[in-house]
Amino acid sequence: MVFFSNQFDAKDKTVVVTGGSQGLGAELAKQLIIRGAAKVIIVARTESKLQETVNYIEPFKISDSQVIDYATGDLANYDTCAKIVESLDTIDIVFFCAGSSVPKLFLDLTPRELSNGVNINYNTALNFSHAALSKMKLQSPDHTRHFIFCSSVLAIYPFIGYAQYAPLKAALRSLADIIRHETLPYNIKVHTVYPGNFASEGFAEEEKTKPEITKQIEGPSNAVSVESCTNNVLWFLDRGYETIFTDVIGWILSCSMLGFSPKCLGLVQIILGFILSLIVPFYVIFTNFEIKSYFKKLNSQKQP
Ligand SMILES: NC(=O)C1=CN([C@@H]2O[C@H](COP(=O)(O)OP(=O)(O)OC[C@H]3O[C@@H](n4cnc5c(N)ncnc54)[C@H](OP(=O)(O)O)[C@@H]3O)[C@@H](O)[C@H]2O)C=CC1
Numbered sequence: 001m002v003f004f005s006n007q008f009d010a011k012d013k014t015v016v017v018t019g020g021s022q023g024l025g026a027e028l029a030k031q032l033i034i035r036g037a038a039k040v041i042i043v044a045r046t047e048s049k050l051q052e053t054v055n056y057i058e059p060f061k062i063s064d065s066q067v068i069d070y071a072t073g074d075l076a077n078y079d080t081c082a083k084i085v086e087s088l089d090t091i092d093i094v095f096f097c098a099g100s101s102v103p104k105l106f107l108d109l110t111p112r113e114l115s116n117g118v119n120i121n122y123n124t125a126l127n128f129s130h131a132a133l134s135k136m137k138l139q140s141p142d143h144t145r146h147f148i149f150c151s152s153v154l155a156i157y158p159f160i161g162y163a164q165y166a167p168l169k170a171a172l173r174s175l176a177d178i179i180r181h182e183t184l185p186y187n188i189k190v191h192t193v194y195p196g197n198f199a200s201e202g203f204a205e206e207e208k209t210k211p212e213i214t215k216q217i218e219g220p221s222n223a224v225s226v227e228s229c230t231n232n233v234l235w236f237l238d239r240g241y242e243t244i245f246t247d248v249i250g251w252i253l254s255c256s257m258l259g260f261s262p263k264c265l266g267l268v269q270i271i272l273g274f275i276l277s278l279i280v281p282f283y284v285i286f287t288n289f290e291i292k293s294y295f296k297k298l299n300s301q302k303q304p
């Protein structure tokens, strides 16, 4: 399947993009309009930003019959998800892009930041996928529909600074794997994207609180542009991949944790997985050493 193009047909389809007011979601919405989607609905909490993005995408329409619209609401709330789904005639494709992280040391996070992490990164996808699937189940499965979950490389390698975020992205991997089973009768294909860093508005926000040690560890994942990240996602969707990475480092790290999820160049991953399993223990010793030095430095700065 993987070797044939056009496995992802957005033409004349109705697409919902959660978190579509900025970053990856907004760029995906634009590309889907360019690809001839009949209707693209972007969803987020801030109405002014949604209006701005709709105005930005409008000129990219390739036909007057296309619709780019928005819905406002907090998708961590189930009733909001249900209302948005109810307002649509049909749904063919959902991109679950809502998500954001506050990178800090665990004990520096406030209780509100902790619960926001769960709500924004997990509950938005949990609730909206449930509400959307309840509707899509009743539609005729005469063409392939798609769910695309946006996880993170951090679901594969979680490390210091991301306690508020990475565990929820790992939960998304699990949720997507389960929904992939449960949608088999409905001709809905489930994809999970594991992006590395990309330079969105959300990423710029993250950088403000990100501890030095976190920046140090994620050094090999340089932020790519939002456009390049979006193009990579669409390239792999077109070729039918269910597990998608947006940079090479993410794909390499994934070899250390293959499990039951669909593979991406599986045979090479298995071989690389073996090699990685020999290297990783040394990498862990090195990283632990770096983390201890970081805390020593922090403590010496605190005590004058
Ligand atoms: N940028 C990066 O480096 C990486 C990002 N990712 C993931 O990719 C996805 C897209 O990232 P990015 O483009 O950076 O995201 P941004 O932070 O730039 O945008 C997040 C979007 O989600 C919306 N959103 C947040 N909370 C809610 C909510 N409760 N209900 C509805 N909408 C919500 C925001 O709008 P509003 O606040 O108005 O609701 C905004 O539209 C996210 O899931 C992110 O975790 C993964 C790996 C790397």
Ligand SMILES: CCCCCCCCCCCCCCCC(=O)[C@@H](N)CO
Residues within 6 Å of the ligand: 100, 101, 152, 153, 154, 157, 165, 195, 196, 197, 198, 203, 206, 217, 218, 219, 220, 221, 249, 279, 280, 283
């Ligand atoms: C042999 C072992 C080699 C190990 C190399 C380690 C490289 C680590 C790369 C981590 C990339 C993290 C990207 C985070 C993206 C994200 O989700 C945030 N921007 C939050 O949104």
